[in-house]
Amino acid sequence: MAGMFIGEHTFKVDGKGRVSIPADFRNELTEGDPQAAATGRPRMVIVYGHESQKQLIVHTFEGFRALAEEIRGLPRGSKRRIIMERMILNLAKPIELDNDGRFVLPQMMRDKIGLDGTAYFAGMGETFEIWKPETHEAEQASFAEDWLAEMGPNANPLSLLDEAGDL
Structure with a gap:
């Protein structure tokens, strides 16, 4: 599993929804994706969450895989597992960075958090968040x-x- 995401960054989002990942966050994403060494393009998973969630929560690929395993470890059919499956696993999207360390933030996600021209990245340790500033x-x-x-x-x-x- 990758180290940690710390600090804050602000980046422009272009008209097509492309945004750069902060370089130090990119390094953590690379460490958190076993395929990144071969492809040079790390993957991450964005949890856009339920209606009231005001930010996007970004996990390393392996970090999200570990979270999914924790959820899978809950008793099948239990209320806690169903909630987590519906609010986390179902409302998540894997994304791959391009060779320039950018990705396209889907329109649906931009609309959900009201993102227009600028994205605020907040390091949260194991994850980072993307907000409308x-x-x-x-x-x-x-x-x-x-x-x-x-x-x-x-x-x-x-x-x-x-x-x-x-x-």
């Missing part, structure tokens, strides 16, 4: 406000490591 900014501000109200103005996010599982 204004939506991400509003969501991030709301999240930070809620968190600071709960934890106090001098809150340190690293303190949450000591509370694993408490949230």
Whole structure:
């Protein structure tokens, strides 16, 4: 499995929906796809999710395969498995980068998150997210406000490591 996606990037989306992947993210995608060494074009899986999801969640190919195996490990017919199959596996699309490190973001996905000319890439560790920049900014501000109200103005996010599982 690949290392991690960190940081933030903003890239233009052209009229055909082509967008470049940040170089450091591209390296992680290459590490997370065993076929990339042979083809030079890593694959990734984009989960566009249910109606209320405001961002696209991007997994390395192997990371998504591992997630699918975890879902497959749930009891067949269980509510948890059905939810995850319908909200993750069913609402996902594998995509391959071109030789220039770009991909075409399908119109349906662009429409879903309201993406017009610019895409915001947010590193989330094992995955990264693609947002409309204004939506991400509003969501991030709301999240930070809620968190600071709960934890106090001098809150340190690293303190949450000591509370694993408490949230």
